[in-house]
Amino acid sequence: MYARMRNRIRTPHAALVLALTTSCLSAPALALEGMVHRVQSGVKTIQSAIDQANDGDEIIVAPGIYREQIDLLGKSIVIRGEAGAEHTLIDGGALPEDSSNRSVVTMRSGEGPDTRLIGLTIAGGSGTALNRRGRERDCGGGLLLIGASPFIERCLILNNEADEGGACFSQDGTPVFKDCWFYLNDSGAGSAEIRCLESRPRIIACGFHGDGIQWEDAGVIDIRDDCGVSGACCVRDDCIMVTMTACVDAGGSWKGENRMCVQGTCPAYCEEDVNGDGRVNMTDVLRVLDAWGMCGGHWPG
16 A cells, blocks of 8 residues: 555655745754664564653654554654655554544643654544544644644655544644644544644645645645634745734745635736836836845945
C-alpha cells in the first residue's frame, strides 16, 4: 500500500507556496543540545526512542514503515525522517479496532514549539474517543493536539479518518504546519480536515487535497471559521483563505471576510505595477525614479 501511496506523492508546485505569517517562517531552535537516537524499522520503535529521550534530544528515523502510534509525552524533542516523508511512514492503522486511542500522533502534555516533527508520513489513524457535547466522538485521525503547540514541517498527513478532524484535531494551542501536504483525510459530519477548538494553528506553504481535485491543483487553504474568520487573500496571483491579519502579515491583498477564492479573485500579478493600483502609468515611473540608485542608499566608493 505504501508503495502505491508514494507513487501519488509529488513535490509541491511552486505556485502553491502560501506564506501566511512572516513571523513563523523560521523554525524554532532547540535551547538544548542533546543526544541523537536512531530508529530502524523492525529493530526499534519510535515510541521506545521517545520514552528514552530527554528534552533537547533528536530522534532520527531510518526509511521504512513503522506500524505504531506515538505519544510525545510533553518532551521538547525533534523526530526527523532521515530520508524524508516519502520514505518514512508511521502507519497508525495496525492496532485492534476496539482501541479507544487510534490517533497516529498524540500530543496532550503541554508540548511547545521545541517539539518538532520533520519529514514524516502520518497515515492510517482513525481518531481518539473524546466527549464532545455529551457524545463520544473520534477526534484527530492523524494528529491529536490538546494543549499543544508543536512545529510540524515537511510532513505528509494522508489517509486518516475521524468524526472530527480527520487530519488533525487541535484544541487550546497554536501548532505550526510548514511545507506539509494533507491528502485524502476523511472527516465525518461536515468537519474540516483540521478541526479547531479554541486553537489558532498557523499554516505555512501547505497544500490541501480534496476529492475530485488533481494533486497539483491543491492551492487553496480553507480551515473552519472557528479557527478565525477567514476570507480571500491575494498573495501575488495566488488566492488563499486566511484571516485579515495573516493576509497583511504575508504582504497580501485582503478581499474581505467570507469572500471565497474563485477563478478571477486574484488577477494575474504585474511586476510593473509598482504601487499595486491595478494599472501601469506615470505614478509607477515616478516611484522608480524616486528610488533610483543603489539599494539602501549606499553608493560604491
